[in-house]
Amino acid sequence: MGAVRAELGRRLQRWRRTALPILQAALAAGLAWFVATALVGHPHPFFAPISAVVCLGVSLGQRPRRVAELVVGVSVGVGVGDVLISQIGSGPWQIALVVALAMSAAVLLDGGAVIALQSGSSAVLVATLLPPSSNGGFDRMVDALIGGVVGLAVTALLPANPLTIAHRHGKVVLGELSTALRGIASAVAEHDTAKASDALAQLRKSQTAIEDFKDALKAGQEIATIAPIRWHRRNELDHYREAAVPVDYALRNTRVLARRALAAIRDGEQVPDNLPDVLRAYADAVDLLRTELAGGDRPERTRKAVRDAASTATTTELGGDGFSTRVVLAQIRSLAVDLLQATGLSRADAVQALPPLTGKP
Structure with a gap:
C-alpha cells in the first residue's frame, strides 16, 4: 500500500x-x-x-x-x-x-x-x-x-516562472557536485576503490544535468524578456547565469579529481589525512551555494566558505608525494577557483582571494 x-x-x-x-x-x-x-x-x-x-x-x-x-x-x-x-x-x-x-x-x-x-x-x-x-x-x-x-x-x-525553472535544474546540478565530493571524501578516508569508482561513474553522467541547467537558464531568460509579468525577474536570474559556466568547470575538475583519487588509492599512495575534510568542506560550500542561489542572494557566505576550505588546501597543510596525489591537490585548487567564480568573482579575483599555495594565509 x-x-x-x-x-x-x-x-x-x-x-x-x-x-x-x-x-x-x-x-x-x-x-x-x-x-x-x-x-x-x-x-x-x-x-x-x-x-x-x-x-x-x-x-x-x-x-x-x-x-x-x-x-x-x-x-x-x-x-x-x-x-x-x-x-x-x-x-x-x-x-x-x-x-x-x-x-x-x-x-x-x-x-x-x-x-x-x-x-x-x-x-x-x-x-x-x-x-x-x-x-x-x-x-x-x-x-x-x-x-x-x-x-x-x-x-x-501566461508564462512559467523562470526562477522556478532555474531552481529546479540548479538544485540537481549542485546536488550532484556536492554528492560527488562527499563520495570522493569517503573513498579517500576509507581507501575504498569501489566508492571512488562509483563517484567517478556518477560524475561522468553529470554532463546531461549541466546542459539541462544551461538550457533552463536560456529558457528563463527568454521568458523574462518577452513576458511582461516576469520582467521584474530578469535581474534575479543573473546569479544563476554567473554560476552556470563555473559550475560546469567545477564538475569537470571534480571528475579529474575523482579519477586521480581512484588511481592514488589503487596504487597505494600516501594520501594526506586531512584531504577528506577539505573535500567535505567544499561539499558544504556547494550546498551553501545552492541555498543562496535559491534565495536570490549574492553568494557571499559561499565565497567565505570556499576560502576557508582552501586555507588548508596548501602544499604545507596537505603535503603528498605521489603523482596522483599531487594531481588531486592541484584539482582541489582549481575547484576552489571555480567555486569562487560561481559566486560572481572574476577568475583573476578568485585566484587572488585564495591563500598562497605553499603556506597559510
Whole structure:
C-alpha cells in the first residue's frame, strides 16, 4: 500500500510540474480556433489549434525561441504542401517530394533541425489528410500562423516562472557536485576503490544535468524578456547565469579529481589525512551555494566558505608525494577557483582571494 501511495505521489508531482504547459496548450488551442473562425472567418481551421498545441507542447520551461521556430516550421510545411499537392496530386512520390522540399525550404530559411522536422510533418498532414481537390489553399497556412502566434501570445501572457525553472535544474546540478565530493571524501578516508569508482561513474553522467541547467537558464531568460509579468525577474536570474559556466568547470575538475583519487588509492599512495575534510568542506560550500542561489542572494557566505576550505588546501597543510596525489591537490585548487567564480568573482579575483599555495594565509 505504501508503494502505491508513493507511486501516486510521484505521478501527481509530475502532473503538477506540467500543469502550466497543459493549461497553456489547452487555452491556446481554444483561442486559435476562435480567432480563425470568429475573427478571420475560416469555417474549419484545422491547422490553427493543431499548430498552437504543437508549438507549445507540454514541456515545462519550453523556450519561446523554440516555440517561434515551430511556428515557422508548421507554416512553411503547410504552405509548401498546399502549393505542391494542389498542382501534382497526392501519392507516394508526391508525399516524398513535398516532404523533401518543405524540409529544404525550412533549412534554407533558418537551418534549425526543429523547423525542418516540423515542416516535414506538416507537409505530410497536408498531403494525406486533405485531398488536393479541397479548397484549403492559402487559408491553411494562415490558420497555421494564427495557431503559432496565439501560442506565442499565451506563452507571453501566461508564462512559467523562470526562477522556478532555474531552481529546479540548479538544485540537481549542485546536488550532484556536492554528492560527488562527499563520495570522493569517503573513498579517500576509507581507501575504498569501489566508492571512488562509483563517484567517478556518477560524475561522468553529470554532463546531461549541466546542459539541462544551461538550457533552463536560456529558457528563463527568454521568458523574462518577452513576458511582461516576469520582467521584474530578469535581474534575479543573473546569479544563476554567473554560476552556470563555473559550475560546469567545477564538475569537470571534480571528475579529474575523482579519477586521480581512484588511481592514488589503487596504487597505494600516501594520501594526506586531512584531504577528506577539505573535500567535505567544499561539499558544504556547494550546498551553501545552492541555498543562496535559491534565495536570490549574492553568494557571499559561499565565497567565505570556499576560502576557508582552501586555507588548508596548501602544499604545507596537505603535503603528498605521489603523482596522483599531487594531481588531486592541484584539482582541489582549481575547484576552489571555480567555486569562487560561481559566486560572481572574476577568475583573476578568485585566484587572488585564495591563500598562497605553499603556506597559510
